Amino acid sequence: MKISDAYLIVTSPGRNFVTLKIVTKSGTYGIGDATLNGREMAVVAYLEEHVVPALIGRDAGRIEDIWQYLYRGAYWRRGPVTMAAIGAVDMALWDIKAKAAGMPLYQLLGGKSRERVMTYAHCTGKDIDACLAEVDAHLKLGYRAVRVQTGVPGIATTYGVAKREGERYEPADSELPAEHVWSTEKYLNHVPALFAAVRERFGHDIHVLHDVHHRLTPIEAARLGKMVEPYHLFWLEDCVPAENQQSLKLIREHTTTPLAIGEVFNSIHDYRELIENQWIDYIRTPLTHGGGITHLRRIADLAALYHIRTGFHGPTDVSPVCLGAAVHFDTWVPNFGIQEHMPHEAITDQVFPHDYRFEDGHFLVGETPGHGVDIDEELARQYPYKRASLPVNRLEDGTLWHW
Numbered sequence: 072m073k074i075s076d077a078y079l080i081v082t083s084p085g086r087n088f089v090t091l092k093i094v095t096k097s098g099t100y101g102i103g104d105a106t107l108n109g110r111e112m113a114v115v116a117y118l119e120e121h122v123v124p125a126l127i128g129r130d131a132g133r134i135e136d137i138w139q140y141l142y143r144g145a146y147w148r149r150g151p152v153t154m155a156a157i158g159a160v161d162m163a164l165w166d167i168k169a170k171a172a173g174m175p176l177y178q179l180l181g182g183k184s185r186e187r188v189m190t191y192a193h194c195t196g197k198d199i200d201a202c203l204a205e206v207d208a209h210l211k212l213g214y215r216a217v218r219v220q221t222g223v224p225g226i227a228t229t230y231g232v233a234k235r236e237g238e239r240y241e242p243a244d245s246e247l248p249a250e251h252v253w254s255t256e257k258y259l260n261h262v263p264a265l266f267a268a269v270r271e272r273f274g275h276d277i278h279v280l281h282d283v284h285h286r287l288t289p290i291e292a293a294r295l296g297k298m299v300e301p302y303h304l305f306w307l308e309d310c311v312p313a314e315n316q317q318s319l320k321l322i323r324e325h326t327t328t329p330l331a332i333g334e335v336f337n338s339i340h341d342y343r344e345l346i347e348n349q350w351i352d353y354i355r356t357p358l359t360h361g362g363g364i365t366h367l368r369r370i371a372d373l374a375a376l377y378h379i380r381t382g383f384h385g386p387t388d389v390s391p392v393c394l395g396a397a398v399h400f401d402t403w404v405p406n407f408g409i410q411e412h413m414p415h416e417a418i419t420d421q422v423f424p425h426d427y428r429f430e431d432g433h434f435l436v437g438e439t440p441g442h443g444v445d446i447d448e449e450l451a452r453q454y455p456y457k458r459a460s461l462p463v464n465r466l467e468d469g470t471l472w473h474w
């Protein structure tokens with residue numbers, strides 16, 4: 072199974088996606104997602120200039136060795152660009168191995184640990200009533216877990232809320248970063264009422280999640296976690312930026328609200344203190360940004376020792392290739408928690424035909440050999456890359472803050 076060719080496909084059907092295709096001498100190919108929202112071309116350059124030339128001629132079956140070769144061989148360790156590049160190679164190689172074995176990927180990983188994969192949907196609204204209407208609509212679609220976000224009175228734009236009613240939320244919506252304004256005080260005064268309203272209207276039989284998107288300090292996050300305990304959140308996500316892992320210790324000591332973190336992490340080392348001290352409950356890194364299946368399996372196994380479960384990031388800015396591979400991983404991994412599901416646009420799904428299915432709030436894994444996701448390269452060519460950036464946040468006095 073010698074690698075005879077590897078190349079990148081950059082396409083923008085609805086939004087930008089970067090896909091690596093690895094072809095073997097026998098003609099079997101695999102694809103991997105390398106999309107890093109707002110920094111797409113950095114990963115393309117890393118792969119094209121430094122990785123692809125070193126892949127040609129290698130045995131596609133030696134997934135672990137190629138992972139170590141790319142990780143240790145770069146000398147420069149970790150980081151989202153490196154790990155997204157390695158993640159794409161890894162995903163494509165697992166796809167090839169599973170296709171060669173004639174098996175769906177979950178079989179190669181060790182078989183099914185469950186019949187279906189619970190997902191959570193995004194429910195947003197400019198205010199609490201609009202958000203409740205979205206929750207209602209999503210429960211009717213079969214979801215049993217919903218992430219709720221609303222506009223905050225006195226703040227013009229809020230993370231997670233679409234600009235216009237009925238539109239999809241897409242944060243990377245301008246060529247250069249848009250500037251937003253943030254007020255922690257206004258947010259903390261508003262958000263507990265959202266959970267109270269959701270519980271009052273829909274009861275305690277659904278899972279409710281919320282994403283703080285890195286905006287609080289540890290003591291503010293502790294206060295929020297404590298305030299919302301009566302509403303029994305499934306998780307509070309990214310309540311602080313976590314470069315300093317000790318921040319989570321302080322929060323944990325004050326609240327029983329479960330904590331999810333890690334969508335911007337890319338290595339087991341970003342998690343080590345958090346996992347070993349049991350300061351978190353869910354790990355969020357998606358396969359694309361965390362070095363692929365090989366590395367996420369290692370993180371999930373470490374997490375399992377400490378009662379910590381998976382809750383992989385699944386926004387529209389990871390491609391259906393990542394999502395498809397995640398459904399296989401989620402079907403296998405013993406310590407599965409939940410999978411994020413932000414549906415892709417119809418044109419994205421056409422460019423990336425796939426066999427995972429959504430039914431009754433869950434993903435069902437397919438039986439196609441490999442990870443079950445392909446790319447229509449001809450169609451992809453019709454949607455050229457467009458530069459798009461994530462916004463930045465400033466406090467009301469102009470200080471740059473976390474977005």
Ligand SMILES: O=C(O)[C@H](O)[C@@H](O)[C@H](O)[C@H](O)CO
Nearest residue numbers: 108242282284334385386388
């Ligand atoms: O929980 C989530 O789904 C995330 O926070 C996303 O909405 C990110 O903001 C996005 O992936 C950035 O590219």
Ligand SMILES: [Mg+2]
Nearest residue numbers: 282308309334
């Ligand atoms: Mg998030």
